Ligand SMILES: Nc1ncnc2c1ncn2[C@@H]1O[C@H](COP(=O)(O)OP(=O)(O)OP(=O)(O)O)[C@@H](O)[C@H]1O
């Protein structure tokens with residue numbers, strides 16, 4: 001059997017990608033396809049924690065008329081909807097899974113308890129972290145960075161709408177150039193918007209590498225876990 005490159009990963013799933021062709025809300029078939037690849041990756045023996053975005057429902061910063069804190073609370077709730085959908089699809093595929101939320105909602109999910117999350121991972125359960133960091137003015141990328149550091153993940157696999165980090169936003173600049181590798185400091189100095197600067201800084205300070213790759217083909221998750229060169233690696237040393 002093929003060996004996974006990483007002992008423990010933090011998989012950051014784009015919320016937007018879960019909407020599929022409808023571009024809003026959840027497409028359960030898309031969620032299931034992604035979860036098939038998560039199962040395949042888990043079967044390789046790598047421990048998997050998941051943080052999912054909420055962009056398929058709501059992003060606090062996009063709603064300028066609202067009070068930002070309240071809008072961000074709504075965004076965090078959106079991540080819980082996505083987390084529960086992922087948990088459901090994984091369970092239907094017979095993958096053991098637990099959801100933990102940064103804001104308590106005990107009737108729905110476990111509260112986030114770091115040691116408990118690690119224990120779940122050691123037992124081979126996928127752990128899905130909902131509600132981001134639990135604080136407004138942050139993003140799920142920052143939540144992914146924070147949880148990755150807390151659980152001592154080897155890498156953040158950021159599965160998103162683009163196939164890597166470019167020298168400018170490729171959705172706005174079709175001639176943008178993709179990097180195979182880039183240093184965190186260059187992402188920050190060039191102001192590249194693939195992740196927010198808080199998330200990038202947290203990864204840089206704690207030396208957690210990030211692999212950015214496209215979720216258009218969900219099997220990229222398996223390729224990434226096997227250490228194949230897909231997308232862009234962000235780390236300190238090039
Ligand atoms: N330099 C860049 N290289 C690659 N993508 C970039 C760059 N600058 C901006 N982007 C944008 O970043 C987006 C990915 O980041 P974003 O945080 O929006 O995704 P996400 O975390 O998958 O979102 P969500 O979970 O909220 O749906 C891409 O779709 C792309 O438009």
Ligand SMILES: O=c1ccn([C@@H]2O[C@H](COP(=O)(O)O)[C@@H](O)[C@H]2O)c(=O)[nH]1
Nearest residue numbers: 053054059060072075076132133139140
């Ligand atoms: O720690 C966090 C994480 C997220 N939010 C809010 O949720 C939405 C959705 O997250 P994305 O990372 O944009 O997918 C985000 O726009 C925030 O409004 C938060 O407040 N705190």
